[in-house]
Amino acid sequence: MPIYEFRCECCGHRFSRFFRTMRGSEEDAPQPCPACQSDNIRRLVSSFAVGGGSASDTETTRESSDTTRRAASITPKEQIDRWRSGSKR
Known part of the structure; x- marks a missing residue:
């Protein structure tokens, strides 16, 4: 179609x-x-998406990476390291 x-x-x-x-x-x-x-x-001649992606997918990905970046900038490095190692001090 x-x-x-x-x-x-x-x-x-x-x-x-x-x-x-x-x-x-x-x-x-x-x-x-x-x-x-x-x-x-x-x-x-129109542009098209390859691989099933869409503009809304790109925006959602960008928003989630922005949120992650903001969280990383306000979370202490020690806490991030503990999460990565799996310990709960």
Whole structure:
């Protein structure tokens, strides 16, 4: 189920359109620009995620590493060393 990205040549508006099949993207008449209703649109080459990652996954990873970094900056080194060694002094 492909999603194609388009740009209006008249107003520059970018938009996406979902197709049920790849064949449908070739057979269906192009829809006009949702911003200005022009039929002068061009299909763009879009970027894609490899490996199933998404922008939200990246943001979550970044947030958790920021949280870990902040915790490390306020936790005494001795406490961190005890956690790593497994002891509970």
